Amino acid sequence: MFDAAARRLLDRPLSGVAGLVDRPGVSPNGLTLLGLATGLASAVTAAGHLWWWALGLWLFSRLMDGLDGPLARRRHAAAPDRPQVGPPSQAGGFLDITADFVVYGATVIGVAIGATGQFDVDWLPFLLVLFAYYINGAAFLAFSSIAERTGRQRDDGRSLSFLGGLAEGAETIAVHALWLILPAYAGTIATVWAVVVGVSAAQRIVGGFRDLG
Template sequence: MLDPTARALLDAPLARTAALLDRPGITPDRLTGANLVLGLASAAAAAAQLWLPALVLWLACRLADGLDGPLARRRRAMASPPAPPGDAGAGGFFDITADFVVYGAGVVGVAVGATAGSGASWLPFLAVLLAYYVNGAAFLAFSSIAERAGRRLDDGRSLSFLGGLAEGTETVLVHALWLLFPAYAGPVAWAWAALVGVSAAHRMWAGYRALR
């Protein structure tokens, strides 16, 4: 829901930062790799109840994730001949799979840290993981089938994204909220699971309608 607004605000600053980072030793895939390593480190820190380091690592991993796309698009635009806007190839595959790993690991890390020694239930975090699973299946299936059916939604990203209530911006904010207020991680997880679940149902409906 907030992604269009966030992209409008952040696209230009991220593009300028990507231009500064455009050096031979820095590649989009290496930024994606940094995103993956930082995200897993954040999850490990959360599991160890090192909440502030986990938050810093989480924000750093999201910054790396925000920069790999602009750098890749810059490199494609400067190629001779320029590559098609949606031609992300292996880099796009690496990016989306790294994000799935980071998101899932983040939920598990917070669940471990927030419930350790308290007897609190893992159930809200399992609900979040289930909602992530259904939501991811819906938009990945839509992207694949839309590509084959010639109904690709091209906004410059590597996949055809169906909008929803819960998107990347909301995910960044909720995971940060967990790390800022771990004592309330369970109730936040219930609310987040419900929101992602509604978003998944909407994507299933919207994707079906778009492909008919």
Template sequence: MLDPVARRVLDAPLARVAGALDRPWLSPDRLTALGLALGLGSAAAAAVQQWAPALVLWLVSRLADGLDGPLARRRRTAGAAGDAGSGGFFDITADFLVYGSTVLGVAIGTTRGFDAPWEPFAVVLLAYYVNGTAFLAFSSIAERAGRQLDDGRSLSFLGGLAEGTETIAVHAIWLLLPAVAWQVAWVWAVVVALSAGHRMLIGYRSLR
């Protein structure tokens, strides 16, 4: 829901940072790999209840993830060789791995440190699974049907209540306030489930 607003606010600053980082040795895929490594580090830190390092690693990971796209677009504009398809594939799979790992890391850390229930985090993972399936299936079928949505990203994204901006914020809240993370997880699971249902409905109607 907040992604369009976030892109309008952050696109120009991220493009400037990408320009400053534009060096031959730093490719968009390497930035994606850096974001993946930092995200997995955040999940591991959360699992052992190192909440402050986990929060820092999470935020820096998402910054790296936000810079790979602007750097790739800058390279394509300059005529540099590169494959937007493989980069987009790596980016989305890395995002899913980081999101799922972070949920698992927070679940492990809070159940051990605060005797919190694990069930809300399991429901979040289920909601992520359905939500991701809905928009990835739509993107694939829409492209084959010539109905893709072009907003500058590699995939056709159907909007919803739960998008990247909200996910970054909720995961940061978990790491900032781990004692109440499981309560937040219940609310987040409902939001993601509603978003998944909305994407299923809109995607079905759009492809009819």
């Protein structure tokens, strides 16, 4: 819902930071993997009730996720002057989106363990969130593949053709951070979030069907 506005707001600052980290030995895929590692670390620290550490690791992980694209675009733009830098790798885009889903799912599980301490009915809201996430993932990944093959892509600058919805990346970052700030209310937050993500899944399924029909 807020992704387009967030990208406009953050594009220049992230591009500036990408310039600062554009050094030998630093690659877009390296930043993606660093974001993956710190995201998983956030899940582990949340499971261990280290909520402020988990929050810091989560936000750092998302910063790395925000920097890999600008760095890749910067390297590609410099390719004529730097022959060793080739065109952007489609594998990099695949790695990025896959890492995002690993981190999102792991964070849900980590918060569930930290907030409930056991597997019982208290886990249900978190399982519903995971279920809704993967419905969304299946919907937009399938749409991206078919849209590419049929020439009906939605080009918004990202690696895949994304279907918009009520819940997008900016909302996900905010809700995951809220869990870490208010772990006592994590179950209630998860219930509401599962509904929001479920509505988004329905939007993407209907929107994708219409676009491809």
